[in-house]
Amino acid sequence: xxxxxxxxxxxxxxxxxxxxxxxxxxxxxxxxxxxxxxxxxxxxxxxxxxxxxxxxxxxxxxxxxxxxxxxxxxxxxxxxxxxxxxxxxxxxxxxxxxxxxxxxxxxxxxxxxxxxxxxxxxxxxxxxxxxxxxxxxxxxxxxxxxxxxxxxxxxxxxxxxxxxxxxxxxxxxxxxxxxxxxxxxxxxxxxxxxxxxxxxxxxxxxxxxxxxxxxxxxxxxxxxxxxxxxxxxxxx
Amino acid sequence: xxxxxxxxxxxxxxxxxxxxxxxxxxxxxxxxxxxxxxxxxxxxxxxxxxxxxxxxxxxxxxxxxxxxxxxxxxxxxxxxxxxxxxxxxxxxxxxxxxxxxxxxxxxxxxxxxxxxxxxxxxxxxxxxxxxxxxxxxxxxxxxxxxxxxxxxxxxxxxxxxxxxxxxxxxxxxxxxxxxxxxxxxxxxxxxxxxxxxxxxxxxxxxxxxxxxxxxxxxxxxxxxxxxxxxxxxxxx
Numbered sequence: 415x416x417x418x419x420x421x422x423x424x425x426x427x428x429x430x431x432x433x434x435x436x437x438x439x440x441x442x443x444x445x446x447x448x449x450x451x452x453x454x455x456x457x458x459x460x461x462x463x464x465x466x467x468x469x470x471x472x473x474x475x476x477x478x479x480x481x482x483x484x485x486x487x488x489x490x491x492x493x494x495x496x497x498x499x500x501x502x503x504x505x506x507x508x509x510x511x512x513x514x515x516x517x518x519x520x521x522x523x524x525x526x527x528x529x530x531x532x533x534x535x536x537x538x539x540x541x542x543x544x545x546x547x548x549x550x551x552x553x554x555x556x557x558x559x560x561x562x563x564x565x566x567x568x569x570x571x572x573x574x575x576x577x578x579x580x581x582x583x584x585x586x587x588x589x590x591x592x593x594x595x596x597x598x599x600x601x602x603x604x605x606x607x608x609x610x611x612x613x614x615x616x617x618x619x620x621x622x623x624x625x626x627x628x629x630x631x632x633x634x635x636x637x638x639x640x641x642x643x644x645x646x647x648x649x650x
Numbered sequence: 651x652x653x654x655x656x657x658x659x660x661x662x663x664x665x666x667x668x669x670x671x672x673x674x675x676x677x678x679x680x681x682x683x684x685x686x687x688x689x690x691x692x693x694x695x696x697x698x699x700x701x702x703x704x705x706x707x708x709x710x711x712x713x714x715x716x717x718x719x720x721x722x723x724x725x726x727x728x729x730x731x732x733x734x735x736x737x738x739x740x741x742x743x744x745x746x747x748x749x750x751x752x753x754x755x756x757x758x759x760x761x762x763x764x765x766x767x768x769x770x771x772x773x774x775x776x777x778x779x780x781x782x783x784x785x786x787x788x789x790x791x792x793x794x795x796x797x798x799x800x801x802x803x804x805x806x807x808x809x810x811x812x813x814x815x816x817x818x819x820x821x822x823x824x825x826x827x828x829x830x831x832x833x834x835x836x837x838x839x840x841x842x843x844x845x846x847x848x849x850x851x852x853x854x855x856x857x858x859x860x861x862x863x864x865x866x867x868x869x870x871x872x873x874x875x876x877x878x879x880x881x882x883x884x885x886x
Contacts, residue, residue: 614846
């Protein structure tokens, strides 16, 4: 099969290249993106509805770190509610600077503020920034790398807390009972579709006040093309 | 757990921001990257060694399209042999320009030249460029989008041939017999490890003169962290 192509004359090429270079500079503050963003989900039947959401790269912050980035007295303001009650995507964006001085701008802080500051990235992001990301459960910062975070009013040299979050499923007591699992156990997540995948090592994370929700990252969401999934299943 | 952070004074912040902006402009011709590149592989035991390689974004070209990009009489020159005999990563690089005028530079052409020009991207790349990638077997360009390709001596407006390649495994006659499968069938690929994944729909592609090799893309390679896989298995 021969793909149809058309040649441009030299003047057109020069115009195009100039245009591209100009756009490239305009675009310099835009990050590498990903097919899936927060909020894409698939719901399957069960005693509780099963929801899978993709976590795009994001940051959690302590109140002191928020103030270091956004100024004294700064507060996170809500842009959008997330699936778990009380959790939200804030309007506050920061810029990440990796050890090779590569930058990912417009990274969203998720609220509310926490007891730790943490940066959650995909491996694709990690390679781009030059960070060898450890796989961790949220909050486990033992032997994790740091990063520089820039806000409009200041910068943080975060000493540690940069991770790839392990695939996990949030469960309340009823969900644990329904699936016959305990906090900290691992399950499998089956995604059917043209790019079907079964993910191992989906960590169960119990909390009294959550609703059933699986979190995977953008690499995982793109690998299985969650958008076009035909069926999802959580397997003990 | 509280992550250790340190505040910078205003002057230091300004210096840092200036430095970042400068570096960002320097970096404007660098693409979003990926954890895994061509050539990473894992070998498992079997009657034939099973090799899984990650295909980073790349381009195949016809000889006329090569000449449109690199000038009359241009030839692909070898940078590195690939796993299949006769296949190679060339020294020739092109720039891709998507419909939103976003750019991915330094995309490698794989040789030798082919009967069709084709661009193989990950979904992460597709979102970045603004292209809704169809999942296709190599060479199937029915209802596929196009893209602009820039070379040092010209540009191509490729009308179609931009795809996400379906996961596939190259097999010769002996491999078909060993696994008891036929050309065009689909298998499963199991990757064990901390990010363990089983991939469905791995398409068998027969050719007389190939050696057993699975190809997945960077989203898939990063999702399963192929680098740290402890075991791989191809399942009928």
